Amino acid sequence: MTINIQKVSQMRRLVTLVVSAAIVAGAYFIAFDVPASLGVSSDIQTEGGQREGRAAKGPSQAGRAGGPRGARATTVVLTPLQMQPYEDILRAIGSADAVRSASVISNxxxxxxxxxxxxxxxxxxxxxxxxxxxxxxxxxxxxxxxxxxxxxxxxxxxxxxxxxxxxxxxxxxxxxxxxxxxxxxxxxxxxxxxxxxxxxxxxxxxxxxxxxxxxxxxxSAGSAIVTIDDAEALLVVFELPERSVGLLDKGQKVLTSTPTYTGQVFEGEIVSFDSRIDSVTRSVTVHALIDNSDGRLWPGMSFAVRIVHESDPLAVLPSTAITWSRSGSSVWIDNNGVAEQISAAILYRRDDQVWIEADIAPGAMVVSEGAQKLRAGSPIVAANAAKGDPVVGGQDAVPARAELKLGQAESQQAISTEKPI
CATH class of the missing domain: 1.10.287.470 (Helix hairpin bin)
Incomplete structure (x- = not known):
């Protein structure tokens, strides 16, 4: 009786081990697919009526998954690097004074x-x-x-x-x-x-x-009598933020508009500006001269002032192309099918575009979407490329359609070697 009990206990242990091994093997096959060495195949009915075997994953498939022929290519969106000037528009609200005015007072x-x-x-x-x-x-x-x-x-x-x-x-x-x-x-x-x-x-x-x-x-002495305004030209007084100091220059053109004449723009030029920044408002006072020989504009009018400053052509990209790390901002470029990371300093930003300073030639293809998935040396393929056979894994990679044909051939060979039951 004792011997039977021991045999039953051993059988239970054996069954438990077999079930555990099956579970582990199933989990492995689910995660990593069935190794090609096991010769496991599945039948596929072709258009000609023949049955083809599909190998789990042959040597070529292993190459696509990270073998010596290159890792699986990451699909990204590529955008050519363009050169455009950046227009910095400074805006302010000012009031106009006559270029010459006097208050007549009795002495x-x-x-x-x-x-x-x-x-x-x-x-x-x-x-x-x-x-x-x-x-x-x-x-x-x-x-x-x-x-x-x-x-x-x-x-x-x-x-x-x-x-x-x-x-x-x-x-x-x-x-x-x-x-x-x-x-x-x-x-x-x-x-x-x-x-x-x-x-x-x-x-x-x-x-x-x-x-x-x-x-x-x-x-009485000191009584105000009347004011006299020489309005042949108007002096618009306004304030600009501290960041605009480097853009100010005498003779620089300004564009002004007033609610009195909606839709009309009056051009002027900067004639003077203060030599220091106001310690409270952190702004600088600027004077711009506007011609008023026709007498349409009056002293005291309010003006919306715009100063447009255009930089030299700079590299411009979508803001989604910028990636960040501990070393700062950078972009990824397509270097013959391989991702290469280049440091880039952001100079300006507007809406969904950024102007950068980087060692990249104009026209280079830059990754504008999908850069977060990349690593240095990773093979990439453009999602927005022309229709055709996509090449993965760089120059030594095998076309995806060729890998599929190779896998089908291996499967057919596996089927032909199977023994009928």
Missing amino acids: VSGDVIETNLSANKDVTVGDVLVQLDARTEMYNLEIAQAELEQARDKVLRYERLLASGNSSITDVALAEARVAQRLAEANVGLARVALDDRTIKAPISGKLGLSDVEIGDTL
């Missing part, structure tokens, strides 16, 4: 007796704008002129007496008379300045703004 106080301050009137330099009451200043000028004439006569008399040898006139007396004459001349000059200040004139040529000064008003 003295007085009563207004005459005005020429019609709004939007064109004036030239020296035109009278406001006349103040100047009677006091006129009288002061007459007094100063009379004193000057008296001082001159005294100097002439002293000079004649001294020249005739009259001892009553000394050199000191003559010098004092001459000093008095100079003081009288200065008083006349002051009186004339005071009289001129009563007449307020246009300091520049341009167009008058609004003014509320009327006849009969009393102005």
Whole structure:
């Protein structure tokens, strides 16, 4: 009885080992396919009615899976490297000022007796704008002129007496008379300045703004009278970010537009910019000059400013071509059917394109899709190539259709050697 129990136990162990080995073998065959050496084949009915055997995977199939003839080719999308300039567009919002403007202010106080301050009137330099009451200043000028004439006569008399040898006139007396004459001349000059200040004139040529000064008003010193704008050209003031400093240059063209004239573009040029970056806004102030000889644009208008900077032709690729690693960004190129990794520095990025700096010849085929699956030296095949027999594994690889025929031949040989049951 004990012997039977032991035999049953041994049989169970044997069955367990056989089942385990079958499971392991099945898992291996599922993962790695059936080795060709086992001669396992399956029948395939051909169009001619003959049955062909298909080997599990022959030597050629093993070569495609990583044998000495090359690894399985990775399907990628290739894009030719193109050279295009990069357009960097700087945008800003600014306001316009007249290239020359002046605020007319009264230097003295007085009563207004005459005005020429019609709004939007064109004036030239020296035109009278406001006349103040100047009677006091006129009288002061007459007094100063009379004193000057008296001082001159005294100097002439002293000079004649001294020249005739009259001892009553000394050199000191003559010098004092001459000093008095100079003081009288200065008083006349002051009186004339005071009289001129009563007449307020246009300091520049341009167009008058609004003014509320009327006849009969009393102005005090420092009172604002009117503004004058010379709008033959406008100065647009705007700010650009710090990154634009290297792109600024005097004479550079700018494109401006205003909501007043929708769809129209007014060209100008940069005439000046600040020498330092604002510590708060981190921007630089720029002045651009716009011609306004037709008078359509007004000072104070808001403008949208664009500055277009075009670089030299650079290598441009889809952004999907860039791969990243610890060493930085890079791209993969097709080097005779083999993947080669090239370091690439990204210079600019816009939408789905990047401009790079890399040691790649223009026109080279670059992997734009599928680069994440590649390793150095991996064979590649283009998914977007022309229709035909795809070549895998580089120059020494066997065409896929040839491998299929080779596999079929091996299968037929295996079938012919099988013994009928």
